[in-house]
Amino acid sequence: MTHLSPISRAACIGGGVIGGGWIARFLLAGIDVTVFDPHPEAQRIVGEVLANAERAYGLLTNAPLPPRGQLRFCASLAEAVADAEWVQESVPERLDLKRRVLAQIDAAAPPDALLGSSTSGLKPSDLQEGLAHPERLFVAHPYNPVYLLPLVEIVGGQATAPATIARAKTVLDAIGMKGVVIAREIEAFVGDRLLEALWREALWLIKDDICDVETLDDVIRYSFGLRWAQMGLFQTYRIAGGEAGMRHFLAQFGPCLQWPWTKLTDVVDLDETLVEKIGAQSDAQAAGLSIRELERIRDENLVGIVQALKAGNGGEGWGAGRLLADFERRLQAKAEPAIAIDVEAPLALVETRVSPAWIDYNGHMTEHRYLQVFGDATDALLRLIGVDLAYVEGGHSYYTVETHLRHLGEAKLGETLRATCQILASDDKRLHLFHRLFAGPDGREIATAEHMLLHVDTHAGRATPAPAELLSRLAPLAGAHARLPAPPAAGRAVGQKRAPLAATA
Numbered sequence: 023m024t025h026l027s028p029i030s031r032a033a034c035i036g037g038g039v040i041g042g043g044w045i046a047r048f049l050l051a052g053i054d055v056t057v058f059d060p061h062p063e064a065q066r067i068v069g070e071v072l073a074n075a076e077r078a079y080g081l082l083t084n085a086p087l088p089p090r091g092q093l094r095f096c097a098s099l100a101e102a103v104a105d106a107e108w109v110q111e112s113v114p115e116r117l118d119l120k121r122r123v124l125a126q127i128d129a130a131a132p133p134d135a136l137l138g139s140s141t142s143g144l145k146p147s148d149l150q151e152g153l154a155h156p157e158r159l160f161v162a163h164p165y166n167p168v169y170l171l172p173l174v175e176i177v178g179g180q181a182t183a184p185a186t187i188a189r190a191k192t193v194l195d196a197i198g199m200k201g202v203v204i205a206r207e208i209e210a211f212v213g214d215r216l217l218e219a220l221w222r223e224a225l226w227l228i229k230d231d232i233c234d235v236e237t238l239d240d241v242i243r244y245s246f247g248l249r250w251a252q253m254g255l256f257q258t259y260r261i262a263g264g265e266a267g268m269r270h271f272l273a274q275f276g277p278c279l280q281w282p283w284t285k286l287t288d289v290v291d292l293d294e295t296l297v298e299k300i301g302a303q304s305d306a307q308a309a310g311l312s313i314r315e316l317e318r319i320r321d322e323n324l325v326g327i328v329q330a331l332k333a334g335n336g337g338e339g340w341g342a343g344r345l346l347a348d349f350e351r352r353l354q355a356k357a358e359p360a361i362a363i364d365v366e367a368p369l370a371l372v373e374t375r376v377s378p379a380w381i382d383y384n385g386h387m388t389e390h391r392y393l394q395v396f397g398d399a400t401d402a403l404l405r406l407i408g409v410d411l412a413y414v415e416g417g418h419s420y421y422t423v424e425t426h427l428r429h430l431g432e433a434k435l436g437e438t439l440r441a442t443c444q445i446l447a448s449d450d451k452r453l454h455l456f457h458r459l460f461a462g463p464d465g466r467e468i469a470t471a472e473h474m475l476l477h478v479d480t481h482a483g484r485a486t487p488a489p490a491e492l493l494s495r496l497a498p499l500a501g502a503h504a505r506l507p508a509p510p511a512a513g514r515a516v517g518q519k520r521a522p523l524a525a526t527a
């Protein structure tokens with residue numbers, strides 16, 4: 023795998039909720055990370071976040087991720103940042119503390135290192151005061167969990183160089199995140215300005231006993247929370263305006279903003295009574311689940327949502343799902359073409375894991391996901407012989423015209439899967455494949471699939487001979503596989519004999 027990101031070394035200062043998420047995001051993108059956090063349990067906490075992040079990534083994508091970066095905890099801030107190309111500050115949200123820590127980073131990091139702050143709302147110009155190199159400081163405001171949610175608000179201060187913003191965006195985009203540049207600095211930027219308004223109203227609703235925390239969360243997650251994940255606010259409201267669209271929506275619902283529908287900017291007093299009231303309701307809502315357990319449930323749900331968005335828009339992908347699909351394509355393109363291929367054995371082409379969205383009501387991987395993994399194995403073989411995106415865009419491809427799938431065993435959530443492929447036969451138009459699927463550490467065989475593919479001219483919509491160059495890449499593989507024993511199940515049909523119909527009275 024060639025390098026995914028333009029940087030290979032990052033330093034994270036602060037390894038709590040957000041610092042831990044950044045550490046995981048960088049490491050999983052193949053970037054080495056040094057960490058400084060004086061908390062006595064920082065290594066345990068980061069280790070637990072990283073374990074959850076790796077689990078979530080395993081469920082999220084089958085694409086060939088780069089080898090995980092190296093993680094090193096440092097005894098001092100200066101040691102952590104000494105060699106970094108990107109330093110991410112994630113210490114608690116206090117201006118005095120952040121200024122002190124940023125000044126230490128500024129003094130010890132290479133002068134051209136990027137310096138991002140995770141602050142949720144402090145203005146970057148306020149953070150730049152007193153720095154020797156304020157031009158490399160910017161806000162990189164992420165969303166929790168940083169390893170799954172792609173958005174980072176990039177906000178420059180008065181002294182931030184435009185090149186800093188451009189470099190930051192390039193790095194974030196390269197590691198699968200969505201760097202959005204906010205045009206002007208304001209407190210809380212865009213995301214938290216919206217979230218704070220919602221949160222303020224929510225606190226009033228609890229204080230005034232309009233509902234409890236569980237009811238409030240239900241109102242969000244069964245309705246507009248689902249909408250927001252895929253279309254945000256304005257596009258959702260455009261549709262809600264009916265055929266007359268946004269202008270009608272504004273005319274109808276704009277005046278409501280003047281009505282007493284909200285407490286507007288009144289901030290509730292978070293006194294001891296209200297804190298205890300919310301704390302107790304929240305404990306009851308959690309029903310004994312620990313934070314780490316809740317994180318895993320959240321992560322599985324987010325993975326499912328992003329994967330659903332990847333399949334949205336007629337398979338083109340939509341929003342965060344489209345971003346993931348693009349990222350996976352880049353990962354595929356960067357993967358080494360000949361992944362330790364041994365032509366004297368069936369090719370091991372796909373390694374993946376059973377995702378939450380793949381589980382059915384029987385509690386195991388559902389039937390069509392078997393075909394998905396076999397399809398991925400076919401795609402991997404095709405890429406190996408040169409049928410990549412450019413080839414397909416050029417008007418030729420292989421289409422599968424027949425499949426026979428045998429289910430031999432179950433696969434459970436999170437289990438590793440490995441698919442192999444043997445070429446049974448090929449000529450200038452046809453490609454006859456036999457795949458086997460193995461699960462778990464014991465590598466038990468859980469399925470086989472036999473496919474016939476035809477080389478097609480996609481514009482004409484009919485089979486056509488593959489070009490000589492492609493056939494020359496296929497020939498050595500097909501020749502070697504012809505010397506392997508034929509799998510006993512090859513050529514089998516769905517062969518159960520039909521019982522004679524019972525005579526009816």
Ligand SMILES: NC(=O)C1=CN([C@@H]2O[C@H](COP(=O)(O)OP(=O)(O)OC[C@H]3O[C@@H](n4cnc5c(N)ncnc54)[C@H](O)[C@@H]3O)[C@@H](O)[C@H]2O)C=CC1
Pocket residue numbers: 035036037038039040041058059060061064111112113114115123140141142143163164165166
């Ligand atoms: N928690 C959240 O949902 C989000 C938080 N943020 C921002 O991220 C930043 C960090 O917040 P959290 O991770 O939630 O806080 P946290 O309390 O979970 O973590 C802060 C970490 O910083 C460490 N720390 C304290 N002083 C330090 C120092 N001098 N040098 C190095 N490490 C030090 C602490 O030991 C702790 O591990 C804040 O600016 C916050 O606004 C941004 C997005 C979301």
Ligand SMILES: C[N+](C)(C)CC(=O)CC(=O)[O-]
Pocket residue numbers: 142164165166214217
């Ligand atoms: C509550 N918060 C202000 C720290 C939230 C954020 O900054 C973003 C998020 O993850 O919701």
